[in-house]
Amino acid sequence: DIQMTQSPSSLSASVGDRVTITCQASQDISIFLNWYQQKAGKAPKLLINDASNLETGVPSRFSGSGSGTDFIFTISSLQPEDFATYYCQQYDNLPLTFGGGTKVEI
């Protein structure tokens, strides 16, 4: 199984801050990586697929980069509605696996 190591597991930030989350795969997954946002009590929401492709309707302050084993998710200017938990997910191989999540708190 491909292990996805996400860091940090939590972070505290303020509105307007730049936030960076990393996700490392245990083997090369090319660009087959997604990023999801999950707010408390809600289902996750797909933000980015293919490592850097922003989904329709997702604000441009969100971005993703990377390939191979190392990936970065960035929020350029944190907004109040961005406080949530973020997960990476690889889809290169089965079983599909998620990172442990990063909780972005005030």
Added chain:
Amino acid sequence: QVQLVQSGTEVKKPGASVKVSCQVSGHTLTELSTHWVRQAPGTGLEWMGGFDPENGQTIYAQKFQGRVTMTEDTSTETAYMELSSLRSEDTAIYYCATDNGSSLRTFYFWGQGTLVTVSS
């Protein structure tokens, strides 16, 4: 727009089985690949299995092999996930999620989640 509506909260005793449903609207179930993801309290997301078009079959995570069955009823556009031999560690929110019919293994649409509590 695709919508997934799941069945309601379940409380089960250890050793019992649970069957969660996920009704799809806005798209044909056969044109989507449905997966199941669970989330234990305070923890992250765990893929349980789903239909994989590249394999042409439903694939289960090894952890759940022998205990989980995922089926579809195309006449009612409903997907089901049945988990047997329940134990306390199976207490979780269970989500159905689908791709968009073209980008495989990516969860574009999600149900609202079904809380399953396993307790004696």
